[in-house]
Amino acid sequence: MELNFNEIKSLTDEALMISTVKMLVFKELKDELMIDEKELKDKINSKPNDFYKPEELDILVQDNFNDFIKKLVDLISEEIK
Amino acid sequence: MRYHIKKIKEFGIKYAGDVETSVLKFLYNNRNGLIYPVKTIARSVQINPDSVRGALNRLHERRYVKKIWSRKDGRITLWRLRRNAKVYQIVEQRIGIHKSSSVIHKNDYSNKNPFIQDYRTNIFDRTRNEVRSSTFKGSKFFEPSKTHIKKDTSEHYIDKISKTTIKLSPLKTALQSAFPHIALPLEAGYQILSNLDTIRDSYNLTTDTGSYSLCNALNETVKTATRLAYNHVVNYVSQTIGNAVIPNIVETSSKYLEQKDIFKDITESLNLDESYSDDFKNFYDASLSNCLKNRINMVR
Numbered sequence: 001m002e003l004n005f006n007e008i009k010s011l012t013d014e015a016l017m018i019s020t021v022k023m024l025v026f027k028e029l030k031d032e033l034m035i036d037e038k039e040l041k042d043k044i045n046s047k048p049n050d051f052y053k054p055e056e057l058d059i060l061v062q063d064n065f066n067d068f069i070k071k072l073v074d075l076i077s078e079e080i081k
Numbered sequence: 082m083r084y085h086i087k088k089i090k091e092f093g094i095k096y097a098g099d100v101e102t103s104v105l106k107f108l109y110n111n112r113n114g115l116i117y118p119v120k121t122i123a124r125s126v127q128i129n130p131d132s133v134r135g136a137l138n139r140l141h142e143r144r145y146v147k148k149i150w151s152r153k154d155g156r157i158t159l160w161r162l163r164r165n166a167k168v169y170q171i172v173e174q175r176i177g178i179h180k181s182s183s184v185i186h187k188n189d190y191s192n193k194n195p196f197i198q199d200y201r202t203n204i205f206d207r208t209r210n211e212v213r214s215s216t217f218k219g220s221k222f223f224e225p226s227k228t229h230i231k232k233d234t235s236e237h238y239i240d241k242i243s244k245t246t247i248k249l250s251p252l253k254t255a256l257q258s259a260f261p262h263i264a265l266p267l268e269a270g271y272q273i274l275s276n277l278d279t280i281r282d283s284y285n286l287t288t289d290t291g292s293y294s295l296c297n298a299l300n301e302t303v304k305t306a307t308r309l310a311y312n313h314v315v316n317y318v319s320q321t322i323g324n325a326v327i328p329n330i331v332e333t334s335s336k337y338l339e340q341k342d343i344f345k346d347i348t349e350s351l352n353l354d355e356s357y358s359d360d361f362k363n364f365y366d367a368s369l370s371n372c373l374k375n376r377i378n379m380v381r
Contacts, residue, residue, distance in 0.1 A: 011373060015365055057152065062117075
């Protein structure tokens, strides 16, 4: 297997970005639903990474980003209910 | 017969100028590479969107700002200040930031009346544009020496200012000074994500000073965490690298980030309770192992 330094760096970056998004979703859901934290965490972690990846424009424009987070929150809360 | 006496509508003129100034102020304070829709600008300067749009268009005519059409929705326009030392200088004068009198201009009376100053900067602006256009056309009267020296020094000066302000503040404050409106966690998260590269670039420039512990800088820590993880990969290269190694790499990386308080810093920037930093670590572990798994499966 070949993994070079830059690849791992971009993976670390990506993980940092995705975990920040997950964190925001977690915060919103925790406030919205009265549910066990561990359960919620597992639910959030069970989704693939692509699910949390914002598009280029989502990061460029704040309104889009807010919509993006809200969309994720809605999707997960619907699944839990 | 009475003739209608034409009056100059002073209020209107003043008002338009005020809108332009506050819009410029907003764009100047948020000039770090982001573009903003009219709605956002209007909301943060608290003026109705139509006047803001008008002001932006007037500023666009005078080449202060750049207009970008949104790719997703063709009706939305996105705006930012033009990245040009001269534009910055003129805007600074206009919104009343006086950095150093020797660099900007030496007239004392300009401070007394803001409208005179405004008027003067407009003339200043226009003549500059004319000078530039005539030189680009290749006129015979082109004198490179003066204009070039001026441009170089002013650009250098502005660069210096922005570098030092960022240099002297830790990550958190750099974020907050760049974005004064951090109130909701959501906004802060957005700002962190959209500015990771800018922050990293700024910290790249500041490796020589020992006074501030720049080890906390995101760039350095991420780099080192990556290096540690990479060493782990290299150690395992002789064996078949599979999913078994991933937890090891993840642990090294996240342990390092935890030691350097990165999780804590980011949770704090998100205005969240400190207890959330453990959750953040948990999410990071999961995301990184997912990333690595995807990558390894792709190679196979």
